[in-house]
Amino acid sequence: MIAPRPRARFYPVWLPDGAARRQPVVRRRPRLHPMVGATVMAVLLTLPAVLYVSVRAYSAEAGYTILRLQHDLARLRAEHARLSLQVAALKAPQRIERYATKELGMAPPRQSQLATITVGPSIARVEVPAGGGGVFRTVVGWFGGGEAEARERPR
Amino acid sequence: MTRRRSRRPPGRTPPPGRRAFPRAAEAEAEHQRVIRQRATALFILLALALAGLGARLVSLHVVQAGALERMAARQQTGEFLIEPRRGRLLDRWGRSLAVNVDAESIYAVPSRIADRRAFARAVAPAMGLRADDVLSRLVPDRHFVWLARKVEPQTAAAVRRLGLGEGIGFLTEPRRQYPNGTLAAHVLGFAGIDNQGLAGAELAFDHYLRGRAGLARVERDAMGRPRLETRTIVRPPVDGADVVLTIDQVLQHIAERELDATLATTRAAWGAIAMLDPENGEVLALAVAPRFDPNAYERVPPERWNNPVLAHTYEPGSTFKVVLAAAALDAGAVDAREVFRTGGSLRVAGGYVIREARGRRFERQTLADVIRNSSNVGAAMIATRLGVRRYHDAIRRFGFGAPTGIDLPGEASGLVPPPEQWRGAVLQTAGFGQGVSATPLQVLVAGATLARDGLLVRPRVLRAVRDPDGRAIEVPAPAAGPQVVAPQTARRVLAMMVEAVAHGGGTQAAIDGYPVAGKTGTAQKPSPAGGYLPDSYVASFLGIVPADRPRLAVLVLLDDPRGEYFGSVVAAPLFRAVASQALWHLRVAPSQAPTAAR
Numbered sequence: 001m002i003a004p005r006p007r008a009r010f011y012p013v014w015l016p017d018g019a020a021r022r023q024p025v026v027r028r029r030p031r032l033h034p035m036v037g038a039t040v041m042a043v044l045l046t047l048p049a050v051l052y053v054s055v056r057a058y059s060a061e062a063g064y065t066i067l068r069l070q071h072d073l074a075r076l077r078a079e080h081a082r083l084s085l086q087v088a089a090l091k092a093p094q095r096i097e098r099y100a101t102k103e104l105g106m107a108p109p110r111q112s113q114l115a116t117i118t119v120g121p122s123i124a125r126v127e128v129p130a131g132g133g134g135v136f137r138t139v140v141g142w143f144g145g146g147e148a149e150a151r152e153r154p155r
Numbered sequence: 156m157t158r159r160r161s162r163r164p165p166g167r168t169p170p171p172g173r174r175a176f177p178r179a180a181e182a183e184a185e186h187q188r189v190i191r192q193r194a195t196a197l198f199i200l201l202a203l204a205l206a207g208l209g210a211r212l213v214s215l216h217v218v219q220a221g222a223l224e225r226m227a228a229r230q231q232t233g234e235f236l237i238e239p240r241r242g243r244l245l246d247r248w249g250r251s252l253a254v255n256v257d258a259e260s261i262y263a264v265p266s267r268i269a270d271r272r273a274f275a276r277a278v279a280p281a282m283g284l285r286a287d288d289v290l291s292r293l294v295p296d297r298h299f300v301w302l303a304r305k306v307e308p309q310t311a312a313a314v315r316r317l318g319l320g321e322g323i324g325f326l327t328e329p330r331r332q333y334p335n336g337t338l339a340a341h342v343l344g345f346a347g348i349d350n351q352g353l354a355g356a357e358l359a360f361d362h363y364l365r366g367r368a369g370l371a372r373v374e375r376d377a378m379g380r381p382r383l384e385t386r387t388i389v390r391p392p393v394d395g396a397d398v399v400l401t402i403d404q405v406l407q408h409i410a411e412r413e414l415d416a417t418l419a420t421t422r423a424a425w426g427a428i429a430m431l432d433p434e435n436g437e438v439l440a441l442a443v444a445p446r447f448d449p450n451a452y453e454r455v456p457p458e459r460w461n462n463p464v465l466a467h468t469y470e471p472g473s474t475f476k477v478v479l480a481a482a483a484l485d486a487g488a489v490d491a492r493e494v495f496r497t498g499g500s501l502r503v504a505g506g507y508v509i510r511e512a513r514g515r516r517f518e519r520q521t522l523a524d525v526i527r528n529s530s531n532v533g534a535a536m537i538a539t540r541l542g543v544r545r546y547h548d549a550i551r552r553f554g555f556g557a558p559t560g561i562d563l564p565g566e567a568s569g570l571v572p573p574p575e576q577w578r579g580a581v582l583q584t585a586g587f588g589q590g591v592s593a594t595p596l597q598v599l600v601a602g603a604t605l606a607r608d609g610l611l612v613r614p615r616v617l618r619a620v621r622d623p624d625g626r627a628i629e630v631p632a633p634a635a636g637p638q639v640v641a642p643q644t645a646r647r648v649l650a651m652m653v654e655a656v657a658h659g660g661g662t663q664a665a666i667d668g669y670p671v672a673g674k675t676g677t678a679q680k681p682s683p684a685g686g687y688l689p690d691s692y693v694a695s696f697l698g699i700v701p702a703d704r705p706r707l708a709v710l711v712l713l714d715d716p717r718g719e720y721f722g723s724v725v726a727a728p729l730f731r732a733v734a735s736q737a738l739w740h741l742r743v744a745p746s747q748a749p750t751a752a753r
Contacts (some may be wrong), residue, residue, distance in 0.1 A: 067386075081257065085332050088337070093405050
């Protein structure tokens with residue numbers, strides 16, 4: 001049987017020269033204990049997961065809060081609608097009239113009980129006295145009063 | 156110095172100092188060959204498997220991706236509609252006429268009911284149903300059947316107390332409610348079980364009221380149950396708009412109260428009062444008796460749902476004489492001062508004889524006298540003078556023979572025969588409102604048109620449309636109708652109607668302090684067999700008040716009153732009762748000093 005002969009292999013190695021050897025020995029930094037490194041690594045790896053889970057939990061909790069508030073809103077709306085219905089039924093003219101006539105002994109007014117008050121021109125039209133200083137008043141109205149006051153013409 | 160190491164694969168060369176056996180070397184070579192073959196085969200298999208997996212991945216993620224995504228979405232998510240809230244119906248002052256409240260509906264899951272017969276026996280009494288009815292709905296394979304929709308809270312509580320487990324469920328749905336009960340039932344109409352408008356304003360304005368349904372998506376768990384916390388709104392619902400009607404709740408109540416009282420005393424088959432503002436055509440009240448409760452509309456026969464003011468046609472009788480007077484004056488066929496020798500009867504074409512009602516006799520009458528006395532003979536003579544074509548055209552211009560265009564459903568046209576069919580005494584009888592048929596609303600519109608200086612009034616019940624926040628999104632402007640008769644003609648006819656109330660047949664319609672223009676009507680009811688029924692009448696009164704600055708046009712109609720049946724006796728007082736209170740309510744100041752103060 002013919003087997004290949006193992007080939008010799010040479011590996012070049014750089015060796016420090018004499019000057020380098022004479023250099024003072026630098027103290028190496030103390031290495032961390034492997035457990036510490038593993039713990040830090042574990043924390044670094046776990047922290048995002050914990051953050052992610054907590055954010056998701058917070059989001060879910062907020063979702064449930066929103067859902068509960070939506071239910072509250074729907075319930076309150078339903079209650080409002082029910083109360084509105086009740087108010088409308090209580091304010092129905094036939095009910096009020098029935099209550100007034102049956103319970104309170106009231107009666108519709110007769111013609112003789114009604115009086116028409118004629119509002120004369122002296123009451124209906126109140127003359128605004130002509131204010132002095134038209135331009136001054138207008139300018140003051142612009143800065144100190146409302147738009148209506150500024151635009152109102154003195155009579 | 157570096158240390159050299161030889162890398163010798165194990166088994167290839169014998170260790171130094173050991174002799175290599177050729178046979179062992181062959182065996183080792185063979186062994187290695189086998190191993191290589193197996194490794195190659197395994198590699199090919201793995202490669203094939205990976206290729207298959209890759210192909211499958213491409214198939215799933217590329218080729219079938221769309222279909223699978225849809226399938227997953229179908230299985231993992233569900234979509235459901237979010238029902239919008241139906242808009243409210245409000246009166247002209249914003250008072251609620253139709254609102255929504257939440258109500259519970261009860262459903263059953265027959266597939267989860269072990270003993271359906273026992274279930275039906277248990278649940279039926281609580282819902283006021285028969286056990287057989289409930290049992291017939293419990294089809295075994297079904298997963299959902301309605302038992303009762305929108306029940307009262309106490310009914311739902313009673314069913315819940317039965318503790319029937321998974322076989323029964325409850326859903327909350329909005330239910331339409333009419334807080335005033337029967338008030339304005341014929342105007343409002345009603346909405347069905349699914350909140351769709353079915354009659355009246357609910358149907359006419361359904362497109363405003365119903366809103367638009369929204370869409371929500373929710374994820375499902377492994378059991379297929381929706382996870383509500385994952386709900387996302389795809390399309391938010393749009394609530395329906397509120398519809399503000401022109402109806403005044405108080406005026407409606409006044410009209411209904413007085414109509415009910417009159418119906419009780421006259422024992423009429425039915426009655427109606429319609430009131431509108433002639434200035435803009437807004438219907439302020441539209442009362443019908445007997446009414447129905449829209450909260451329980453299914454308990455009355457469907458015929459009762461019809462609004463007779465729009466849908467019922469009748470021969471208007473003497474109220475139609477105002478149309479004749481306006482047509483004759485406007486056409487110049489008659490002069491207001493012209494005197495007609497009317498006598499007590501008139502023989503017309505076909506041998507028919509027209510007589511005055513109640514055997515009365517008027518020798519000489521002007522047009523104003525004809526209106527005041529409600530003279531049939533005088534009306535027949537004026538109609539003859541006017542002629543078929545001109546009278547027919549005037550009637551059509553007043554809106555008879557066609558719907559008025561009111562924004563409520565179910566309006567009838569009435570019947571005005573074409574001129575070529577006016578044979579015999581049709582022209583003469585049409586002069587006093589026989590031979591043509593009209594709806595009560597058409598007669599009211601004709602009166603309102605006279606009050607509006609001859610401009611045709613378009614009646615309407617829609618005042619505004621508001622969004623759910625109360626902002627007006629639509630305010631229809633009053634439609635301007637054509638000029639039917641000249642303004643001075645309308646005013647002259649109105650003056651004749653004032654005279655008819657002051658000194659004619661409508662004295663019982665007079666209101667202290669307010670000039671009333673009115674016309675009574677007592678029309679015979681046609682018989683289905685031809686001719687007229689002997690003892691069946693329609694009593695009516697058409698009134699406009701105050702006549703000098705019209706605010707109200709009112710039509711009162713009583714169908715087939717027992718005992719007294721003349722419009723002047725039963726309808727005119729009803730008009731006065733309603734109109735006087737309506738004027739007070741509207742704060743319309745009297746035009747004249749009251750009698751007591753004069």
